[in-house]
Amino acid sequence: MKLVIMGAQGSGKGTQAVLLANKLRIPHVSTGDVLREEIAKGSEIGLQVKKYVESGQLVPDELNNKLVEQVLIPHEKGFILDGYPRTLAQAKFLDSHQRLDRVIILRISDDEAVRRMEMRRYCPKCGANYNLAFVRTHLEGMCDHCHTELKRRDDDKPALIRKRLSIYHEQTEPLIQHYEKQGKLMSVDGERAIKDVFSDVLRRLRTKT
Numbered sequence: 001m002k003l004v005i006m007g008a009q010g011s012g013k014g015t016q017a018v019l020l021a022n023k024l025r026i027p028h029v030s031t032g033d034v035l036r037e038e039i040a041k042g043s044e045i046g047l048q049v050k051k052y053v054e055s056g057q058l059v060p061d062e063l064n065n066k067l068v069e070q071v072l073i074p075h076e077k078g079f080i081l082d083g084y085p086r087t088l089a090q091a092k093f094l095d096s097h098q099r100l101d102r103v104i105i106l107r108i109s110d111d112e113a114v115r116r117m118e119m120r121r122y123c124p125k126c127g128a129n130y131n132l133a134f135v136r137t138h139l140e141g142m143c144d145h146c147h148t149e150l151k152r153r154d155d156d157k158p159a160l161i162r163k164r165l166s167i168y169h170e171q172t173e174p175l176i177q178h179y180e181k182q183g184k185l186m187s188v189d190g191e192r193a194i195k196d197v198f199s200d201v202l203r204r205l206r207t208k209t
């Protein structure tokens with residue numbers, strides 16, 4: 001099955017993508033993770049994209065499209081793509097390379113997105129992600145797996161959160177109509193509990209509704 005999951009920052013798309021990937025046994029491909037790995041490795045592409053990712057801007061389509069094309073090559077049987085496409089040009093590029101089954105959009109209000117992003121933390125050592133709005137760690141501010149002090153992503157700082165949301169509204173929301181026209185869109189209320197969103201999506205994938 002070839003799926004795309006979309007939604008504003010903080011909509012829970014990363015969380016749902018991991019749950020769906022495990023349940024459906026398909027790989028989870030997150031362009032944000034791929035880009036951050038390239039930056040951490042200091043690769044040529046990493047050096048080119050660093051300034052965009054760290055300032056909350058979109059990486060230019062031509063850099064991103066090439067990377068995504070390569071990353072998807074080993075996944076011909078299926079995947080869940082998270083964080084891509086984010087522009088109409090990317091969606092058209094993807095249409096020309098892959099035949100998607102469904103596109104899931106998780107809808108949340110801007111206020112809820114901001115609230116959730118302010119509580120988002122990650123572990124710089126093992127990469128675990130936390131949202132303190134939903135789950136408390138055993139020791140405050142420390143990773144449950146490796147006891148490293150949790151950090152906030154540079155692009156989750158308050159000044160950048162609203163900017164990233166406005167980029168989402170301007171550049172990514174038009175994709176909703178694009179996929180609606182193709183009859184592939186599944187619009188989901190993302191403000192519910194994680195398990196309720198997950199069971200709703202699974203049911204609708206199975207019943208093709």
Ligand code: AMP
Nearest residue numbers: 031032052053056057058059083084086
């Ligand atoms: P994410 O982890 O999905 O929030 O992505 C983090 C950052 O990576 C974004 O703010 C962009 O700078 C960059 N990025 C990820 N996916 C894309 C994409 N499809 N197009 C452009 N930039 C992207």
